[in-house]
Amino acid sequence: MDQTNSQFRLGSARPGTPVGLVVRAVGCAILLALCHLPAVAQAGLFPPDRPPQPGPLNLTTVPLPVNLSEFVADMQAAKVLGKALFWDMQLGSDGLACASCHFQAGADNRVVNQLNPQFRAVDSSLQGVWYKPASKLSGGVVSEVGGGPNYKLTAKDFPTHKLSDPNNRNSNVIYDSPNIVSSQGVFRYDYIHGAGNSSNTITGLGDVPRDNCREVLSPVFSIKGVNARQVEPRNSPTVINAIYYFRNFWDGRASNIFNGRNPFGWRDPSAGIDPANSVLVAAANGDLKPYPVNLSDSSLASQAVGPPGSDLEMSCKGRLFEEIGVKMLPLKPLSSGQEVSSTDSMLGPYAAKPYGMNVTYAALVRKAFQPKFWNSSKRSVDGYTQIQKNFSLFFGLAVMLYEATLVSDQSPFDKQMNGVVGAMSLEAQRGFQVFMGNGGCIFCHKGAEFTGAGTSLRLNSQLGGLVEYMLMGEGAPALYDSGFYNIGVRSPGEDLGLGESDPWGNPLSFTRQVKAAYAANPDLGLNNPGMATIGLGVDRFNLYPCNFQVSPCTQLSGSTRDAIDGNFKVPTLRNVELTGPYFHNGGQATLEQVVQFYNRGGDSVGSAANNSSGWGANPSNLPPAIFPLFLTSNEQADLVAFLKSLTDERVRWERAPFDHPSLTIPNGHPVSGSTLVVKSGSINAKDNFITLPAIGKAGRSTTQGPLLPFSSGLK
Ligand code: HEC
Numbered sequence: 192m193d194q195t196n197s198q199f200r201l202g203s204a205r206p207g208t209p210v211g212l213v214v215r216a217v218g219c220a221i222l223l224a225l226c227h228l229p230a231v232a233q234a235g236l237f238p239p240d241r242p243p244q245p246g247p248l249n250l251t252t253v254p255l256p257v258n259l260s261e262f263v264a265d266m267q268a269a270k271v272l273g274k275a276l277f278w279d280m281q282l283g284s285d286g287l288a289c290a291s292c293h294f295q296a297g298a299d300n301r302v303v304n305q306l307n308p309q310f311r312a313v314d315s316s317l318q319g320v321w322y323k324p325a326s327k328l329s330g331g332v333v334s335e336v337g338g339g340p341n342y343k344l345t346a347k348d349f350p351t352h353k354l355s356d357p358n359n360r361n362s363n364v365i366y367d368s369p370n371i372v373s374s375q376g377v378f379r380y381d382y383i384h385g386a387g388n389s390s391n392t393i394t395g396l397g398d399v400p401r402d403n404c405r406e407v408l409s410p411v412f413s414i415k416g417v418n419a420r421q422v423e424p425r426n427s428p429t430v431i432n433a434i435y436y437f438r439n440f441w442d443g444r445a446s447n448i449f450n451g452r453n454p455f456g457w458r459d460p461s462a463g464i465d466p467a468n469s470v471l472v473a474a475a476n477g478d479l480k481p482y483p484v485n486l487s488d489s490s491l492a493s494q495a496v497g498p499p500g501s502d503l504e505m506s507c508k509g510r511l512f513e514e515i516g517v518k519m520l521p522l523k524p525l526s527s528g529q530e531v532s533s534t535d536s537m538l539g540p541y542a543a544k545p546y547g548m549n550v551t552y553a554a555l556v557r558k559a560f561q562p563k564f565w566n567s568s569k570r571s572v573d574g575y576t577q578i579q580k581n582f583s584l585f586f587g588l589a590v591m592l593y594e595a596t597l598v599s600d601q602s603p604f605d606k607q608m609n610g611v612v613g614a615m616s617l618e619a620q621r622g623f624q625v626f627m628g629n630g631g632c633i634f635c636h637k638g639a640e641f642t643g644a645g646t647s648l649r650l651n652s653q654l655g656g657l658v659e660y661m662l663m664g665e666g667a668p669a670l671y672d673s674g675f676y677n678i679g680v681r682s683p684g685e686d687l688g689l690g691e692s693d694p695w696g697n698p699l700s701f702t703r704q705v706k707a708a709y710a711a712n713p714d715l716g717l718n719n720p721g722m723a724t725i726g727l728g729v730d731r732f733n734l735y736p737c738n739f740q741v742s743p744c745t746q747l748s749g750s751t752r753d754a755i756d757g758n759f760k761v762p763t764l765r766n767v768e769l770t771g772p773y774f775h776n777g778g779q780a781t782l783e784q785v786v787q788f789y790n791r792g793g794d795s796v797g798s799a800a801n802n803s804s805g806w807g808a809n810p811s812n813l814p815p816a817i818f819p820l821f822l823t824s825n826e827q828a829d830l831v832a833f834l835k836s837l838t839d840e841r842v843r844w845e846r847a848p849f850d851h852p853s854l855t856i857p858n859g860h861p862v863s864g865s866t867l868v869v870k871s872g873s874i875n876a877k878d879n880f881i882t883l884p885a886i887g888k889a890g891r892s893t894t895q896g897p898l899l900p901f902s903s904g905l906k
């Protein structure tokens with residue numbers, strides 16, 4: 192999606208015309224011989240920054256912080272700790288592990304109680320509103336077609352924006368549901384501080400401990416006074432290959448910089464300064480003092496410290512990370528009813544019978560991390576031991592180092608790229624041509640990672656670095672964060688994505704930080720041709736919005752418009768066959784539906800210059816590569832075959848490193864008449880559970896069978 196000066200002129204010569212179309216047509220006319228390449232590259236408009244070509248993933252370095260050894264003493268022990276923490280049901284306040292929502296090829300394929308009613312809508316009156324088709328508006332509260340808590344999805348619910356002609360975005364809308372298909376988390380509870388660990392265990396979950404919490408009725412996730420589990424407001428992405436992203440989450444809010452405490456990196460002004468909100472080490476006099484943690488390329492560590500305290504995902508409201516440390520450190524990992532295979536590729540050497548591991552979390556932390564972070568005998572001002580206080584640091588780094596092993600680089604595509612002729616089917620090879628050519632997918636799903644949001648693509652290796660500009664439908668340029676686009680899945684008002692702000696009111700978007708810096712100081716050089724460098728945003732990165740060979744920057748200014756609202760991170764396409772449903776709203780069940788979405792130019796309504804992807808003063812946020820593609824049905828089928836050639840068989844069969852302990856996860860609630868069956872002495876519904884077996888390094892047996900796509904679980 193990088194735009195150059197010549198493209199800029201091409202587009203502005205024909206105002207109102209989708210730029211991509213013009214460029215494609217001209218490119219093909221000039222260089223017929225190269226028409227299988229992206230047309231913009233054909234016309235020579237990209238040198239030297241043509242989109243990085245896809246290649247085998249094994250040649251791409253796994254990005255990790257350079258100063259890891261400042262913290263980590265034993266890498267293998269840290270990975271073992273991370274894998275145990277990721278799969279442990281003891282972590283959540285009521286039995287949820289990280290893996291409870293990331294268990295199927297790193298994602299979630301459950302179909303009951305997985306709907307959220309727009310918690311991220313800008314207009315608060317739309318938050319919590321359940322979608323129901325007109326025919327179901329009266330009655331039918333439980334598991335009836337039409338949404339609501341505990342709803343069971345069917346194939347008919349997809350895509351959630353359904354058209355009479357799926358290849359024509361202007362055809363009749365059959366129905367349109369703004370509800371999001373996501374993942375069920377905890378019931379609504381308030382945490383009771385200081386009550387210690389509860390002796391209660393979770394009904395139906397063996398001896399998994401439950402935190403001391405107060406039950407609270409959720410007005411949204413309940414039926415007739417009985418709580419269902421709450422559901423997240425965005426679809427769960429896969430954790431496999433997530434190590435390659437510069438920033439994580441759909442909106443990029445998990446900072447590239449890890450501050451040791453929370454997802455916000457430099458944005459949190461008190462981390463490393465306020466003793467209550469810092470990693471602590473001993474000062475010269477022995478007292479514990481704040482230690483500034485500054486780990487770059489650590490977005491997964493930033494990400495990991497979010498869910499354990501989230502009152503939608505895993506936790507009773509208000510639970511502190513120190514309190515999680517108090518609970519977890521004395522425990523043996525996975526010891527509450529989770530089996531660990533003796534051949535588990537990482538946990539095997541520690542496997543205990545019948546359950547869990549033969550070591551405590553505290554022992555693993557002491558093995559994995561440098562002593563200065565845990566060996567003080569002093570207490571913090573708020574009364575915790577050092578190892579408890581620094582638990583967020585250990586947790587974030589350990590989980591990240593485990594996730595860094597979840598790299599899938601042995602797909603048929605990788606094999607073909609590494610010289611194994613015929614590893615990809617002919618259909619998939621043709622599909623690759625569509626991907627690179629008429630489909631234009633390569634403009635955003637770049638490189639071996641198949642995402643422009645990858646760390647290896649940032650800065651000088653990617654035109655424009657973290658901030659770029661493109662030519663919009665109305666013929667004017669817009670700045671945007673590279674690797675984040677609004678492709679017209681839903682209207683920005685339902686979820687601003689990258690357009691949201693952090694808890695301190697700063698924009699998540701790098702672009703908006705650049706614009707603010709230029710507005711405050713025009714001398715920074717936005718009007719100068721060539722490179723401008725600033726590092727003044729809250730993320731404190733060097734940004735090169737004007738890093739172009741030619742000088743379109745002379746046409747930009749601090750008031751140049753941005754295209755940020757409704758933008759979401761470009762997800763990797765590796766293993767996408769197994770990670771449905773798709774998009775940030777989980778609105779598509781199959782890859783065929785996704786390809787139809789692109790073929791019709793997305794779901795935004797209106798012209799290229801002015802359509803429903805717009806927000807505020809901006810008439811459109813749609814990137815120029817999103818427009819009707821007019822692919823034949825054969826080309827569409829080939830494209831799907833290509834996407835399926837990105838599946839690593841080790842992921843499909845859960846072979847090492849994708850093997851795992853057994854795990855029991857909630858899967859909706861039992862129903863009686865038109866209500867949920869309540870637990871005795873509780874306002875919460877009973878859970879239905881499914882148990883995933885422990886898998887050793889050799890993977891699933893043929894009797895267990897391979898992982899299947901999401902759509903195979905829909906009736
Ligand atoms: C209740 C379900 C749930 C639980 C439990 C959960 N997650 Fe997630 N996870 C999600 C959802 C939903 C998102 C997307 C949120 C967003 O982008 O706003 C997500 C996003 C992520 C991402 C970002 C991937 C990307 O492409 O941006 C990673 C990594 C991840 N989770 C890891 C974890 C870890 C580690 C834990 C445990 C500490 C965890 N998750 C617990 C549901 C869950």
Ligand code: HEC
Binds near residue numbers: 773782790830
């Ligand atoms: C303009 C940039 C852009 C182009 C071009 C593009 N994509 Fe995407 N793609 C994205 C973004 C951004 C998302 C996430 C959008 C969202 O959820 O709102 C996405 C999501 C997807 C997903 C869903 C993945 C998941 O885990 O949910 C698939 C599959 C996909 N794209 C395939 C394709 C194919 C095939 C093409 C070419 C026909 C293509 N994309 C072209 C930016 C792009």
